[in-house]
Amino acid sequence: MGRDLTAVREPKQDRSRATRERLLSSTIELLARRGWDASTVSTVAAAAGVSRGAAQHHFPTREALITAALEQVFEEMTQRIREVSQTLPDGPAHIHAVVERAVDIYTGMEFKAALQVWAAAASDSALRDLILPLEGKFARAAHRYTMVALGVDPDDVQAHRLVQATLDLARGLGLADTLSDDSARRAQVIDTWSRQLALALA
Template sequence: MGVVNGAAQAPVERVPKQDRSRATRQRLLEAAVACLAERGWAGSTVSVVAERAGVSRGAAQHHFPTREDLFTAAVEYVAEERSTALRALFPEGATDRRAVVAALVDLYTGPLFRAALHLWVAASNEDQLRTRVTELEGRVGRETHRIAVDLLNADETRPGARETVQGFLDMSRGLGLANLLTDDTARRARVVTQWAAILDNALG
């Protein structure tokens, strides 16, 4: 503790540089997803994201040299966070298959899916972005499939089991698309119940 003009001064608590850098990176990733979901690709620039994150454009470019770097990393980051949260819902395994179906369907609603969709649309028109987004979606898709197989307790050696799980995930993505324009909650609940029954029958 120091002394200034005869008075004791409390020591200044310093946050390690590495921790500050990690926190800045996380703020940028979260701001990028929010901007992409709300503004779309055209309205989401590095400057807009930096302002929302409360950092300078230079700081943003230090972490992510290009716009493509920033937004592909942002969608991947939040996808990983959602995967972690999904597993945390059933820490000791799932016994209620309908609850698992509902949780998996929820992956395809909300800001993350909306942000990813804007990224897909942009990638369809931009060659440089398309390669990166295709690779990203491949990784995210494989991880989501693994999580679904685990939580649904699906035996993929059973004929048709793998295709049934993949068909369910494709259907979930379709429900997410339907929910973009209107509140599809009521219909979605009925579809979830039906798919839980289909999976019970197909997976045993």
């Protein structure tokens, strides 16, 4: 009988988890494509094909939904940065590939969704308090994995700051890409930066 109950409970938990994930990916997509005002619990529920009641069961408030979506955004971005170090070319192309992939992470849909939350949080101190710890955690992880991908000594202060600068550059390139396709110019900036970084780390 215990086994039967488990069998019933597990699919229900799976469904619940799948609903939650669908709500979060709809939130990220709506934020990135339709903006802050268009991303409420109701609009997200409709986009995800979930009833409003079920959406509110998972996320009773808009803050809860947005915070969870931003957490998901940062987890995906961290995961992509972590994967970078596992798939890199050897030799002179190595540093270029690290920079290019770090920048890639700031030009995807996740960054565009995060930008909407940042812009909203600039004038909403309650939202700001919720997202600052998430942002700090992501910044530390992005920095750590980029250091690993570059294969530099974690205690090298100069390398530490060069990686910070690289991630700041990536953020700036991400912002430059929000209104129009900036990829051609960006590729040149990545080339130039990568050469400087290689010289500085040599």
